[in-house]
Amino acid sequence: MSLYVTELRRLFKRRLTRLLLVLLVLGLAGVATAFSYSSHKLSPAVVAEAQAKADADYRQATKDWERTVAECDAAAARGEKTEERYGPDCGRQWQPQPEMFDPKWHLPYQFDFRGEFGNFIAVFAGMLALFAFIVGASFVGAEWSTGGMMNLLLWRPKRLAVLATKLAAVLSAVLGVSIVLGALWTLAFWLIGTYRGSTAKMTSGAWQSTAISGGRALALVLAVAAVAAALASLGRHTAMALGAAVGLGVISEIGIRIAVGLAGVRFGDRYVLSTYAMAWFEKQWKLLDYKSCDFAQGQCNPKELLITWQDSALVFGVGTALVLVAAFWLMRRRDIS
Amino acid sequence: MSAVLEIEGLRKTYRSRKRGVRHALDGFDMRVEAGQVHGFLGPNGSGKTTTLRTLLGLIKPNGGRMAILGQELPHSLPVVAGQVGAIVESPQFFPHFSARDTLGLLAQAGELPRQRVDEVLELVGLRDRAGERVKTYSLGMKQRLAVASALLKNPRLLILDEPANGLDPGGIREMRSLMRDLAAAGMTVVLSSHILGEIQLICDSVTIISLGRRVAFGPVEQVLAAHSQGTVRVRLEAVTDLPKAADTLTRAGIRVGTEPDHLLLTGVDKPATVSRLLAEQGLYVSELTPVAVDLESVFLELTATAPVPGQHRQVDQSTKVGEPGTAGTGGGWGA
Incomplete structure (x- = not known):
């Protein structure tokens, strides 16, 4: 227990951890603040103003239509051909209707907590994952490269326990930061919804769904932290984790896309990691195979492949487990020189 | 006298596709009695640091037997780790932490009282600079910090690899005095160093290693006498x-x-x-x-590492025990 507390203390004593934490808080606060300015509460006056604008648009359109019909009738009376220019029956069939002028078009953007907070959970998870990756990688990587790990092993000559404790410290720190900042993030958007948007229809079911989305985001952030720490331990340097992340990003998002595109693989995006990240956040992600369609024959519904969050759980879970097992195996096997 | 440290037939072999097989330790033996200051000498690449790392569980041996304080290693290392203080090679610390933070974290990990940090900082002369970041320290100050970290546990066995490296003359003398005081207080000290004059001054006994094997061991006077010829x-x-x-x-x-x-x-x-x-x-x-011989001349003779005019000796060119025409097999000492 003392080692765990020590490692937790060591983690928060690190300058990089503190700096990144400050940047993370500032970044999240910046996003929330900027977004709060873009959302406007739809008060009765704002709605009435939009309705008035819609009515005015309707009246103007009706006036224009009446004038056009009158011009068409006059031209017809002069014996001119009107159908090509004004349509059949001088376009009487196109008389504007009030329902064609939706007042919503004149409403400013209003944040809807129930409908949109899910997207902001993904934004939050993305920023937190970046924080978790750098902190996790550098906490283990810098310990190796500066000799801290060796010093620690002279005090606690149990390699697996030391690595596991460091990992536990990183994960619990990321978990704690995520919970605290996640609660503040939710509160911030709840307040934006309350004062500059809408929090309507937030039933207990909606809250439950939000909590599950938050849980999935948290799991991804923890997996990122664990993989970063494990990669840094494998390479015994922070750069190993950062290099692996960049390499994986390039291979997965560019290399594989090009390769499957050239090979004509159907649903090639199922081999790309970001597909599974999208499915993880959105619960499911639909891939479309446009090659299955012959648009010359008219409308076509392309074939679909549904990637579910369970598929993502399998991919990310197996990937994380493999990296962790490799890190612990090498920690046990390799000499420290 | 009881042995605090025992090594018998220790072997460590490195295999490389490029360089083939290299025996870093080739049946190495060592014995350190309780309460001694024991010098551990050898040329660069002879296996000193490999021995210390193996002893401390950082490197896995390919064979042989090791024991500290009567406990077999590496199996019982976690049991004796609390009684062994060590620095291996150059001191390395997280550069952005202060000395006090560094030692404080180690003390917390080892469940030691906080006041012990101040005691060892005082002991190594870093009290007034303890709040400064390690990256601002000179090599000698880092060395003092390393010794402080090894002393933190108040160990029964202190293993120091090149503790005088980077120290100024005053610091070397202080280190010498500290070693003596620690030994007088009952601590056993194993000292690896290339400053042979220091070893001769402060050590009770020595072990000399060359190419992974012991070429000499025993009380300093005995080793010198055996080679005075x-x-x-x-x-x-x-x-x-x-x-x-x-x-x-x-x-x-x-x-x-x-x-x-x-x-x-x-x-x-x-x-x-x-x-x-x-x-x-x-x-x-x-x-x-x-004509009195000193440890340096004995070392150079035993390890065949004395400079020869016009020749550039390579690191692995030293004596291997048992090879024809090499020194170190006579006089009742050596393997």
Whole structure:
């Protein structure tokens, strides 16, 4: 227990951890603040103003239509051909209707907590994952490269326990930061919804769904932290984790896309990691195979492949487990020189 | 006297596709008695640091037996780790932490009282600089911090790899005094160093390693005596008598080296014999002095690492015990 507390203390004593934490808080606060300015509460006056604008648009359109019909009738009376220019029956069939002028078009953007907070959970998870990756990688990587790990092993000559404790410290720190900042993030958007948007229809079911989305985001952030720490331990340097992340990003998002595109693989995006990240956040992600369609024959519904969050759980879970097992195996096997 | 550290037949082999098989430790033996300051010497690449790392569980051996404080290693290392303080090679610490933070974290990990940090900082002379970041420290100050971290546990066995590296002359003297005080207080100290004069001054016993094998061990005086080879310097009242004296002594079976103003005799058991032999020929001795060898010359001879003019010795060019024509197998010591 003392080692765990020590490692937790060591983690928060690190300058990089503190700096990144400050940047993370500032970044999240910046996003929330900027977004709060873009959302406007739809008060009765704002709605009435939009309705008035819609009515005015309707009246103007009706006036224009009446004038056009009158011009068409006059031209017809002069014996001119009107159908090509004004349509059949001088376009009487196109008389504007009030329902064609939706007042919503004149409403400013209003944040809807129930409908949109899910997207902001993904934004939050993305920023937190970046924080978790750098902190996790550098906490283990810098310990190796500066000799801290060796010093620690002279005090606690149990390699697996030391690595596991460091990992536990990183994960619990990321978990704690995520919970605290996640609660503040939710509160911030709840307040934006309350004062500059809408929090309507937030039933207990909606809250439950939000909590599950938050849980999935948290799991991804923890997996990122664990993989970063494990990669840094494998390479015994922070750069190993950062290099692996960049390499994986390039291979997965560019290399594989090009390769499957050239090979004509159907649903090639199922081999790309970001597909599974999208499915993880959105619960499911639909891939479309446009090659299955012959648009010359008219409308076509392309074939679909549904990637579910369970598929993502399998991919990310197996990937994380493999990296962790490799890190612990090498920690046990390799000499420290 | 009980052994605090025992190593028997320790082997560590590195295999590389490029360089083939290299035996870093090739049946190495070592024994350190309780309460001693023990010097651990060897040329670069001889296996010193590999031995210490293996002992401390950082490297897995391929064979052999190790024990600290009677506990078999590496199995019982977690049991004895609390009683072993060590620094291995150059001191490495997280550069953005202060010395106090660094030691505080180690003390917390080892469940030691916080005041112990202040005690060791005082002991190594870092008290007034303890709040500064390690990256601002000189090599000598980092070395002091490393020694402080090793002393933090108040260990029964202290293993120090090059503790005087980077220290100023005052610091070296302080380190020497500290080692002596620690040993006097009952701590056993294993000291690996290339400053052989220091080793000779402060160590009770030594082990010399070359190419992964022990080439000499025992109390310092015993190792020196075994290698003094009974060398004696002889001066006569008249320098012109030196050739005649050399002839007389050679005929008596003594190896004689002629210098411009004196003779150097080797293989002399009793200097009085020399005096008698020369007196019988009417040659009168003005100086008859046993030539003391120092640890450095013994080390260079045993490990065959003395510089040779015009040659550039490579790191792995040193003595391997058991090879024909190599030193270190006679005189009752060596493997």
